[in-house]
Amino acid sequence: xxxxxxxxxxxFGSFSALNNxxxxxxxxxxxALLGPSGCGKTTLLRIIAGLETxxxxxxxxxxKDATERAVREREVGFVFQHYAxxxxxxxxxxxxxxxxxxxxxxxxxxxEIKRRVHELLNLVQLDWLADRYPPQLSGGQRQRIALARxxxxxxxxxxxxxxxxxxxxxxxxELRRWLRRLHxxxxxxxxxxxxxxxxxxxxADTIVVMNQGKIEQIGSPQQVYDQPATPFVxxxxxxxxxxxxxxxxxxxxxxxxxxxxxxxxxxxNSPVLAYVRNSDIEVYKESQHTTSTINARIQxxxxxxxxxxxxxxxxxxxxxxxxxxxxxRFKELALSQGDNVFIVPRNIRVxxxxxxx
Amino acid sequence: xxxxxxxxxxxxxxxxxxxxxSESTLVRYSLIxxxxxxxxxxLLLPLLAVFTEALRKGFETYFSALIEPDALSxxxxxxxxxxxxxxxxxxxxxAAAWAIAKFEFKGKSFLITLIDxxxxxxxxxxxxxxxxxxxxxxxxxGWMSDHDFKVIFAIPGIVLATIxxxxxxxxxxxxxxxxxxxxxxxxAAMVLGANGWQMFWHVTLPxxxxxxxxxxxxxxxxxxxxxxxxxxxxxxxxxxxNTLPLHVEILYNEYxxxxxxxxxxxxxxxxxLTLALKTYVEWQSAKNAAGIEKExxxxxxxx
Amino acid sequence: xxxxxxxxxxxxxxxxxxxxxxxxxxxxLSAVFIKTFSLSWAEFVEAATAPRxxxxxxxxxxxxxxxxxxxxxxxxxxxxxxxxxxxxxxxxIDAFVDFPFAxxxxxxxxxxxxxxxxxxxxxxLLEPLGITVAYTxxxxxxxxxxxxxxxxxxxxxxxxxxxxxxVEEAAASLGANRWQVFYKVIFPAIWPAVxxxxxxxxxxxxxxxxxxIFIAGNMxxxxxxxxxxxxxxxxxxxxxxxxxxxxxMLVISFILLFAINGFQWWNNRxxxxxx
Numbered sequence: 053x054x055x056x057x058x059x060x061x062x063x064f065g066s067f068s069a070l071n072n073x074x075x076x077x078x079x080x081x082x083x084a085l086l087g088p089s090g091c092g093k094t095t096l097l098r099i100i101a102g103l104e105t106x107x108x109x110x111x112x113x114x115x116k117d118a119t120e121r122a123v124r125e126r127e128v129g130f131v132f133q134h135y136a137x138x139x140x141x142x143x144x145x146x147x148x149x150x151x152x153x154x155x156x157x158x159x160x161x162x163x164e165i166k167r168r169v170h171e172l173l174n175l176v177q178l179d180w181l182a183d184r185y186p187p188q189l190s191g192g193q194r195q196r197i198a199l200a201r202x203x204x205x206x207x208x209x210x211x212x213x214x215x216x217x218x219x220x221x222x223x224x225x226e227l228r229r230w231l232r233r234l235h236x237x238x239x240x241x242x243x244x245x246x247x248x249x250x251x252x253x254x255x256a257d258t259i260v261v262m263n264q265g266k267i268e269q270i271g272s273p274q275q276v277y278d279q280p281a282t283p284f285v286x287x288x289x290x291x292x293x294x295x296x297x298x299x300x301x302x303x304x305x306x307x308x309x310x311x312x313x314x315x316x317x318x319x320x321n322s323p324v325l326a327y328v329r330n331s332d333i334e335v336y337k338e339s340q341h342t343t344s345t346i347n348a349r350i351q352x353x354x355x356x357x358x359x360x361x362x363x364x365x366x367x368x369x370x371x372x373x374x375x376x377x378x379x380x381r382f383k384e385l386a387l388s389q390g391d392n393v394f395i396v397p398r399n400i401r402v403x404x405x406x407x408x409x
Numbered sequence: 410x411x412x413x414x415x416x417x418x419x420x421x422x423x424x425x426x427x428x429x430x431s432e433s434t435l436v437r438y439s440l441i442x443x444x445x446x447x448x449x450x451x452l453l454l455p456l457l458a459v460f461t462e463a464l465r466k467g468f469e470t471y472f473s474a475l476i477e478p479d480a481l482s483x484x485x486x487x488x489x490x491x492x493x494x495x496x497x498x499x500x501x502x503x504a505a506a507w508a509i510a511k512f513e514f515k516g517k518s519f520l521i522t523l524i525d526x527x528x529x530x531x532x533x534x535x536x537x538x539x540x541x542x543x544x545x546x547x548x549x550x551g552w553m554s555d556h557d558f559k560v561i562f563a564i565p566g567i568v569l570a571t572i573x574x575x576x577x578x579x580x581x582x583x584x585x586x587x588x589x590x591x592x593x594x595x596x597a598a599m600v601l602g603a604n605g606w607q608m609f610w611h612v613t614l615p616x617x618x619x620x621x622x623x624x625x626x627x628x629x630x631x632x633x634x635x636x637x638x639x640x641x642x643x644x645x646x647x648x649x650x651n652t653l654p655l656h657v658e659i660l661y662n663e664y665x666x667x668x669x670x671x672x673x674x675x676x677x678x679x680x681x682l683t684l685a686l687k688t689y690v691e692w693q694s695a696k697n698a699a700g701i702e703k704e705x706x707x708x709x710x711x712x
Numbered sequence: 713x714x715x716x717x718x719x720x721x722x723x724x725x726x727x728x729x730x731x732x733x734x735x736x737x738x739x740x741l742s743a744v745f746i747k748t749f750s751l752s753w754a755e756f757v758e759a760a761t762a763p764r765x766x767x768x769x770x771x772x773x774x775x776x777x778x779x780x781x782x783x784x785x786x787x788x789x790x791x792x793x794x795x796x797x798x799x800x801x802x803x804x805i806d807a808f809v810d811f812p813f814a815x816x817x818x819x820x821x822x823x824x825x826x827x828x829x830x831x832x833x834x835x836x837l838l839e840p841l842g843i844t845v846a847y848t849x850x851x852x853x854x855x856x857x858x859x860x861x862x863x864x865x866x867x868x869x870x871x872x873x874x875x876x877x878x879v880e881e882a883a884a885s886l887g888a889n890r891w892q893v894f895y896k897v898i899f900p901a902i903w904p905a906v907x908x909x910x911x912x913x914x915x916x917x918x919x920x921x922x923x924x925i926f927i928a929g930n931m932x933x934x935x936x937x938x939x940x941x942x943x944x945x946x947x948x949x950x951x952x953x954x955x956x957x958x959x960x961m962l963v964i965s966f967i968l969l970f971a972i973n974g975f976q977w978w979n980n981r982x983x984x985x986x987x
Contacts, residue, residue, distance in 0.1 A: 447789075508722060540946065599718055681814075
């Protein structure tokens with residue numbers, strides 16, 4: 053089932069949680085709402101579920117207006133951040149709850165409920181825990197039971213609020229791969245909220261980056277990572293260096309160095325912000341004749357792991373930038389702390405400096 | 410603060426103390442000694458006095474004081490008043506706690522203060538207000554005597570006064586408990602298709618049952634033992650509008666001490682039973698809360 | 713007060729709660745003030761400040777204040793002993809602290825007068841020393857101390873429990889001796905709870921009736937408490953007089969209630985802990 057969100061506004065007192073948000077979620081997609089805390093992502097998810105009512109705007113489920121539809125009639129599955137398992141019911145009863153509360157004429161009989169619950173518990177590989185109570189489960193197990201419980205009502209849409217937020221790093225990694233596989237199997241339209249960029253990039257088909265109640269960018273993981281639409285997205289996703297520069301006639305000047313970039317929109321003489329990924333900073337020992345370089349000095353070297361991270365002090369600015377090199381390239385250059393080097397930023401993206409948040 | 414929450418916190422506080430943060434043995438034993446002496450003088454002695462005085466003239470006098478018709482009718486009236494006021498305050502407590510704990514609205518903290526009002530009012534005034542309304546010279550007194558319906562110096566007045574003095578108990582216990590529990594579980598039930606009653610019966614009620622029971626125990630003890638408020642509206646008609654505490658007063662004022670203390674000993678036993686039940690519930694809810702937290706911690710570590 | 717929230721029952725539960733609150737508490741209480749306004753100012757002053765009434769205020773507030781002070785001293789001590797030390801029977805004693813809440817006040821009243829009467833267990837010991845408790849203002853203080861006992865203990869106890877050993881260890885490691893730790897670290901943390909407990913015990917004591925009347929002797933001008941004045945006036949069908957005195961007591965009780973709630977609210981904001 054597809055979800056169309058149109059011009060949603062929501063405020064809490066004087067605080068505007070969502071500001072004219074529109075979003076389409078096509079059938080069968082796995083969408084991540086990504087942003088820092090307080091950006092409105094959870095509010096948006098709760099509005100889709102019907103747990104909050106928008107001040108204005110509409111939600112359509114498969115083309116039909118569902119804005120006024122009550123929570124229990126929306127046929128959504130919701131996985132809460134802290135799972136919200138019923139602590140006085142066994143795992144079995146938790147999963148069966150959605151079936152048992154149905155009106156008599158649509159309620160499956162006991163045998164059918166039993167079959168369906170065990171099927172779901174098998175799906176989440178926790179059938180052996182059916183008689184336990186939620187407090188007796190680990191965080192990861194509770195997470196999977198919460199998912200099984202949400203799936204029991206055969207929802208048309210699955211909504212997950214920070215599904216891995218309360219878990220430790222290792223369990224988290226396992227579970228997000230598992231969620232991806234599960235989605236590939238079931239193909240339920242799913243929306244999940246996260247503040248963890250790695251999680252969003254790894255799991256989602258589409259990422260919606262949000263900030264301060266607005267959508268900054270919608271795109272595939274590759275799109276939002278490689279072509280960030282705004283300075284915010286640049287800073288929020290991946291490691292990036294920010295340069296303060298000046299634009300003149302389609303060129304920018306950083307650190308007294310003219311860098312030719314193709315930015316015809318920047319015709320005016322104005323301050324700009326330029327963004328370069330850490331991995332797009334090339335480091336040389338000698339000045340390059342083919343292109344303009346920036347002088348810098350190596351302040352610190354972190355050589356642990358597959359990549360070597362350099363902290364570089366620009367010679368005319370107090371800014372410190374970071375560069376990432378492969379181990380091979382690092383050995384080739386034979387760099388050591390205190391060396392003066394020449395750097396070439398590639399794939400520079402420039403924004404007028406008023407465009408920052 | 411909710412007692413069930415206090416218990417929950419109690420579990421988390423550590424007991425063991427190092428020498429640096431403890432007193433010398435002499436100081437420690439002196440403080441324990443003074444405390445026990447004070448509590449012995451003010452708490453234990455009155456309890457012992459009740460039973461000693463009650464049995465001073467032997468068991469036969471004791472039991473005859475209890476099975477005497479006026480005593481039995483006092484017991485019956487006390488039970489009736491309690492049986493009416495308890496469920497009413499229970500429903501109110503749950504309704505008020507639901508609105509206050511699960512929703513945001515203006516004037517909430519003022520409402521919480523208003524719910525506490527009956528505890529701030531002298532029991533004598535609690536009786537007086539109903540006399541002012543339903544008494545012979547009261548607002549509706551004339552109309553009621555025309556229709557031959559009595560509230561003051563009759564059972565309805567006693568029930569009203571009892572409801573008033575026990576009004577806040579359940580609500581006070583449930584509000585902080587339900588606020589602490591949040592509303593995620595209820596939301597989960599709604600998303601899973603439960604209707605309002607299903608959500609309440611299957612999710613909310615099991616979660617608040619210990620707090621509810623705790624409030625009921627306190628409410629019950631006060632309802633059965635209330636003296637001042639009931640005294641004002643009762644009229645002290647023997648065998649008709651006398652509750653147990655009022656019966657104690659009458660016997661005492663008639664210098665029938667043995668009988669007065671015999672009836673009082675029933676109420677003292679009720680107090681002891683209340684303390685035992687209350688402690689049991691505190692212990693249960695602490696175990697619940699502690700058990701949950703402890704298991705979470707253990708699992709989390711193992712994982 | 714429309715509520716946009718997915719959970720059901722807001723209008724029903726709040727509506728019912730407000731209706732019940734109004735019927736049982738607010739409307740009946742307003743009767744006191746409405747009745748009072750039917751008096752002229754001179755009548756009100758005469759009823760509310762007659763010498764016998766003034767004497768009862770003095771006794772009620774004075775005895776309540778002293779009883780609450782006694783409870784502060786022994787309440788803090790009891791809370792301290794119960795949270796810090798291990799000894800035999802501690803759990804039972806902890807539960808038993810609530811005994812005055814559970815025991816009907818009339819029972820407490822007759823038991824205390826039996827103990828403190830001239831031939832009673834304690835009264836007979838005090839008699840040779842020339843101290844009479846029963847049927848004097850001293851008896852009022854004893855009864856009010858009894859009924860107010862749990863308040864200070866139960867407000868201070870959770871704060872002492874929450875006060876982890878760590879801050880005390882930190883103070884000790886910085887060179888503070890035990891007494892310095894108490895008045896520089898522990899006392900500042902518990903004083904708001906002590907004040908709250910004092911105010912609660914005091915508020916309860918000024919309205920108390922059942923436990924006091926048996927031991928007080930109820931002599932006009934000497935050992936007659938204000939709630940008893942109200943009852944006496946009622947029994948003489950002096951409704952206006954009873955209401956005038958009740959109005960004075962009610963206003964004071966309300967001020968105390970709002971002061972206590974306001975103090976706790978301020979305190980929570982300031983220190984960020986509940987209680």
